[in-house]
Amino acid sequence: xxxxxxxxxxxxxxxxxxxxxxxxxxxxxxxxxxxxxxxxxxxxxxxxxxxxxxxxxxxxxxxxxxxxxxxxxxxxxxxxxxxxxxxxxxxxxxxxxxxxxxxxxxxxxxxxxxxxxxxxxxxxxxxxxxxxxxxxxxxxxxxxxxxxxxxxxxxxxxxxxxxxxxxxxxxxxxxxxxxxxxxxxxxxxxxxxxxxxxxxxxxxxxxxxxxxxxxxxxxxxxxxxxxxxxxxxxxxxxxxxxxxxxxxxxxxxxxxxxxxxxxxxxxxxxxxxxxxxxxxxxxxxxxxxxxxxxxxxxxxxxxxxxxxxxxxxxxxxxxxxxxxxxxxxxxxxxxxxxxxxxxxxxxxxxxxxxxxxxxxxxxxxxxxxxxxxxxxxxxxxxxxxxxxxxxxxxxxxxxxxxxxxxxxxxxxxxxxxxxxxxxxxxxxxxxxxxxxxxxxxxxxxxxxxxxxxxxxxxxxxxxxxxxxxxxxxxxxxxxxxxxxxx
Amino acid sequence: xxxxxxxxxxxxxxxxxxxxxxxxxxxxxxxxxxxxxxxxxxxxxxxxxxxxxxxxxxxxxxxxxxxxxxxxxxxxxxxxxxxxxxxxxxxxxxxxxxxxxxxxxxxxxxxxxxxxxxxxxxxxxxxxxxxxxxxxxxxxxxxxxxxxxxxxxxxxxxxxxxxxxxxxxxxxxxxxxxxxxxxxxxxxxxxxxxxxxxxxxxxxxxxxxxxxxxxxxxxxxxxxxxxxxxxxxxxxxxxxxxxxxxxxxxxxxxxxxxxxxxxxxxxxxxxxxxxxxxxxxxxxxxxxxxxxxxxxxxxxxxxxxxxxxxxxxxxxxxxxxxxxxxxxxxxxxxxxxxxxxxxxxxxxxxxxxxxxxxxxxxxxxxxxxxxxxxxxxxxxxxxxxxxxxxxxxxxxxxxxxxxxxxxxxxxxxxxxxxxxxxxxxxxxxxxxxxxxxxxxxxxxxxxxxxxxxxxxxxxxxxxxxxxxxxxxxxxxxxxxxxxxxxxxxxxxxxxxxxxxxxxxxxxxx
Numbered sequence: 001x002x003x004x005x006x007x008x009x010x011x012x013x014x015x016x017x018x019x020x021x022x023x024x025x026x027x028x029x030x031x032x033x034x035x036x037x038x039x040x041x042x043x044x045x046x047x048x049x050x051x052x053x054x055x056x057x058x059x060x061x062x063x064x065x066x067x068x069x070x071x072x073x074x075x076x077x078x079x080x081x082x083x084x085x086x087x088x089x090x091x092x093x094x095x096x097x098x099x100x101x102x103x104x105x106x107x108x109x110x111x112x113x114x115x116x117x118x119x120x121x122x123x124x125x126x127x128x129x130x131x132x133x134x135x136x137x138x139x140x141x142x143x144x145x146x147x148x149x150x151x152x153x154x155x156x157x158x159x160x161x162x163x164x165x166x167x168x169x170x171x172x173x174x175x176x177x178x179x180x181x182x183x184x185x186x187x188x189x190x191x192x193x194x195x196x197x198x199x200x201x202x203x204x205x206x207x208x209x210x211x212x213x214x215x216x217x218x219x220x221x222x223x224x225x226x227x228x229x230x231x232x233x234x235x236x237x238x239x240x241x242x243x244x245x246x247x248x249x250x251x252x253x254x255x256x257x258x259x260x261x262x263x264x265x266x267x268x269x270x271x272x273x274x275x276x277x278x279x280x281x282x283x284x285x286x287x288x289x290x291x292x293x294x295x296x297x298x299x300x301x302x303x304x305x306x307x308x309x310x311x312x313x314x315x316x317x318x319x320x321x322x323x324x325x326x327x328x329x330x331x332x333x334x335x336x337x338x339x340x341x342x343x344x345x346x347x348x349x350x351x352x353x354x355x356x357x358x359x360x361x362x363x364x365x366x367x368x369x370x371x372x373x374x375x376x377x378x379x380x381x382x383x384x385x386x387x388x389x390x391x392x393x394x395x396x397x398x399x400x401x402x403x404x405x406x407x408x409x410x411x412x413x414x415x416x417x418x419x420x421x422x423x424x425x426x427x428x429x430x431x432x433x434x435x436x437x438x439x440x441x442x443x444x445x446x447x448x449x450x451x452x453x454x455x456x457x458x459x460x461x462x463x464x465x466x467x468x469x470x471x472x473x474x475x476x477x478x479x480x481x482x483x484x485x486x
Numbered sequence: 487x488x489x490x491x492x493x494x495x496x497x498x499x500x501x502x503x504x505x506x507x508x509x510x511x512x513x514x515x516x517x518x519x520x521x522x523x524x525x526x527x528x529x530x531x532x533x534x535x536x537x538x539x540x541x542x543x544x545x546x547x548x549x550x551x552x553x554x555x556x557x558x559x560x561x562x563x564x565x566x567x568x569x570x571x572x573x574x575x576x577x578x579x580x581x582x583x584x585x586x587x588x589x590x591x592x593x594x595x596x597x598x599x600x601x602x603x604x605x606x607x608x609x610x611x612x613x614x615x616x617x618x619x620x621x622x623x624x625x626x627x628x629x630x631x632x633x634x635x636x637x638x639x640x641x642x643x644x645x646x647x648x649x650x651x652x653x654x655x656x657x658x659x660x661x662x663x664x665x666x667x668x669x670x671x672x673x674x675x676x677x678x679x680x681x682x683x684x685x686x687x688x689x690x691x692x693x694x695x696x697x698x699x700x701x702x703x704x705x706x707x708x709x710x711x712x713x714x715x716x717x718x719x720x721x722x723x724x725x726x727x728x729x730x731x732x733x734x735x736x737x738x739x740x741x742x743x744x745x746x747x748x749x750x751x752x753x754x755x756x757x758x759x760x761x762x763x764x765x766x767x768x769x770x771x772x773x774x775x776x777x778x779x780x781x782x783x784x785x786x787x788x789x790x791x792x793x794x795x796x797x798x799x800x801x802x803x804x805x806x807x808x809x810x811x812x813x814x815x816x817x818x819x820x821x822x823x824x825x826x827x828x829x830x831x832x833x834x835x836x837x838x839x840x841x842x843x844x845x846x847x848x849x850x851x852x853x854x855x856x857x858x859x860x861x862x863x864x865x866x867x868x869x870x871x872x873x874x875x876x877x878x879x880x881x882x883x884x885x886x887x888x889x890x891x892x893x894x895x896x897x898x899x900x901x902x903x904x905x906x907x908x909x910x911x912x913x914x915x916x917x918x919x920x921x922x923x924x925x926x927x928x929x930x931x932x933x934x935x936x937x938x939x940x941x942x943x944x945x946x947x948x949x950x951x952x953x954x955x956x957x958x959x960x961x962x963x964x965x966x967x968x969x970x971x972x973x974x975x976x977x978x979x980x981x982x983x984x985x986x987x988x989x990x991x992x993x994x995x
Contacts, residue, residue, distance in 0.1 A: 382799030
């Protein structure tokens with residue numbers, strides 16, 4: 001008989017605790033999958049091609065992120081520094097939002113390797129958000145914690161404390177932007193449009209939905225209310241998406257007046273300059289970052305790779321060793337250390353670094369990178385057989401490694417096997433049409449054999465990939481002479 | 487009815503070649519778009535029977551690099567007019583551009599039957615034979631072409647064949663005639679200058695290269711060759727200013743950076759030299775000359791580990807060179823690996839025929855090891871070479887080398903050699919350094935860059951320079967054991983036609 005009495009009491013207890021525990025659990029669930037929205041910037045194929053947000057279609061050089069060939073000089077040429085896609089040099093630090101050029105047509109986008117343009121395999125639209133949501137549901141065996149369709153959002157919007165936690169849950173955990181936006185709209189109304197936080201959240205929702213101008217409006221109004229670094233970063237993201245790098249730069253510089261020495265802002269400026277291929281300004285700003293925060297991994301890595309490709313491997317080595325001191329311990333770092341050691345003539349540490357890199361490699365692509373670089377070391381010591389084996393191993397690990405195909409072809413050519421070299425070069429140029437080396441080598445090879453038509457086509461592709469290449473220009477001139485002569 | 491028909495037909499008969507003048511005019515004005523439109527119109531009117539329209543269309547295709555299409559159209563032309571040597575010539579030309587040299591020869595022979603007095607046919611036959619490596623036939627055809635009509639290109643090809651067969655003197659004769667015939671052709675002037683350079687005839691080489699530079703001040707090849715000649719004579723500043731002219735035009739040229747590096751080396755700016763050479767090496771990892779120079783500079787900087795590294799890399803790319811082994815041995819000596827140093831010296835002595843330094847250095851090593859007998863042997867070997875070289879040419883030996891050799895002679899208590907006039911009376915205790923020095927001398931044509939050779943364009947034959955041994959052996963002050971100080975060395979290169987491009991790549995992190 002006692003039981004019936006207990007029950008109601010217990011229930012009342014539960015109800016009174018409910019909001020605190022409920023809010024706590026939402027927060028815990030959100031934090032499990034939380035990724036900072038600022039760094040979440042992925043463009044799928046659809047956003048890259050079908051989306052036309054940029055106002056200027058043919059922007060002046062130096063004012064757009066979409067024209068890779070807008071370098072104002074100062075940076076190393078493709079003959080020295082490898083490029084990702086047509087003219088964008090590879091960066092020292094890969095972020096989720098890193099983009100290496102854009103495909104110009106849908107067909108081209110489907111044909112290129114999936115990781116060629118962004119840091120992750122690209123999807124048709126930004127599908128990652130959806131996948132994050134589904135992934136989190138699998139971890140929860142009892143099904144979803146909150147059934148969104150049954151929530152009365154207007155009720156929650158009345159209670160700001162609950163609403164904020166719930167919004168973050170809906171936005172980050174469930175990735176249900178539409179419901180999140182509904183809740184945010186109700187909440188900001190309830191707060192009489194005086195809470196900048198809600199404005200920023202609405203802006204985030206708009207941004208996700210692709211409504212960049214609306215998002216810009218919300219962010220601007222939030223900035224008027226309250227200066228926040230976050231808001232500046234969000235607004236800059238909008239401008240970058242609209243392809244207005246100069247506006248974003250201005251915004252960052254204004255932000256720096258209000259928050260002098262803010263690392264994320266300086267770093268943002270540096271990233272924009274890097275995207276615009278203005279490497280020297282980017283390096284200056286990365287150095288400013290290091291003055292504020294001398295453990296900034298991105299800045300160290302970028303300056304390091306910059307020094308490496310401008311004939312200063314010793315200095316690059318110091319930067320990478322700094323990373324090592326800070327406790328970074330991964331395949332790429334040791335790979336870079338090995339390269340720097342070799343080119344800086346620190347022969348005692350070269351091979352052990354590469355060994356460690358091989359040991360730490362997490363997937364086959366990384367292993368392939370290490371073998372590829374080992375091949376370069378082998379070429380450097382003149383052991384061409386070893387180099388041959390290394391490049392072969394690169395291909396075993398990663399069958400789409402265009403650089404390795406090219407280098408193998410060069411080695412085959414040295415042995416005099418023209419046919420093999422030709423096939424390898426063809427593979428390389430079909431895998432990576434943005435590299436000028438396979439095209440150029442193929443042109444030379446065909447010219448040598450006397451097949452001037454193929455030589456000409458290949459030389460033209462080479463010129464397209466690297467317009468400033470002197471030898472290509474000479475070759476084309478020579479071929480044209482052949483064609484005009486009677 | 488038949489009457490009526492005939493009446494109608496007569497005025498309708500289209501004039502096949504009515505617009506040839508317009509097509510020609512547009513083609514010559516390079517207004518290809520307009521020209522194509524007129525051709526299309528003309529072909530429609532004549533149902534494809536207008537020979538000239540097809541012909542010009544084929545020429546335009548060829549200009550655009552579509553050789554296959556142009557070949558088909560020229561074949562149509564020769565079907566329309568089988569008696570024309572011109573059409574056959576164009577068919578053969580297209581075949582040649584496609585790399586089908588045998589077929590091209592056949593068609594050219596056909597054309598030759600129709601027109602026997604055409605220099606172009608002979609010239610092109612010669613070029614085809616050259617591609618097929620029938621040099622004798624090629625020479626005949628080219629000489630034939632010269633008799634019919636003298637032409638720069640024919641001279642060029644003939645000279646090239648002589649070079650391919652290794653007959654430098656004949657090639658020089660051919661180029662001389664060519665320069666007389668057309669004295670303003672910079673290509674001919676440059677090539678002739680380079681050939682003189684290769685033979686060591688500096689006066690004439692300078693003359694011709696200078697002429698080439700007068701006509702074309704930014705000529706890359708001529709500038710590089712002229713710069714390297716100045717370097718040989720020690721005018722490093724002048725050479726550098728020459729290089730500056732071309733550096734902006736060809737910022738990624740390995741031979742250029744190599745030569746700039748050696749200029750700095752000559753001016754004793756070693757760090758600058760190393761960074762220039764390393765840039766060159768980064769751009770052309772298979773070029774043994776750059777590696778050789780890097781090894782040399784590092785020996786001078788007394789960084790023996792690096793020197794060994796670069797020299798051994800150079801050896802694996804160019805295994806047939808005595809001086810490389812000698813320098814390697816010097817590096818090994820300083821790395822305290824006497825066994826391998828000896829072996830390396832033996833290899834060097836076996837490979838080298840005319841550089842006395844090799845033997846001198848070996849003698850010093852043996853002497854320092856206490857092997858007086860062997861040292862004496864090498865010393866005599868060196869004397870033989872010295873007297874031989876003295877007879878053949880009037881080269882001056884580096885005074886430092888002579889000095890060390892004299893000390894060595896005294897130490898070995900050899901009778902004063904016939905070679906050097908004044909014996910020095912140095913005491914035995916004076917040990918001299920291995921004279922580490924050399925200069926890159928004769929490489930066979932084309933060994934310049936093995937790959938460059940493999941991939942070099944048809945127009946380029948491997949060009950390398952022969953330089954006189956600018957050898958300097960350095961003696962160190964007494965009591966300092968074993969310190970090599972290589973003297974200045976330059977091994978400038980003339981441009982190679984092709985370099986492979988391979989890059990190092992950092993993994994993105």
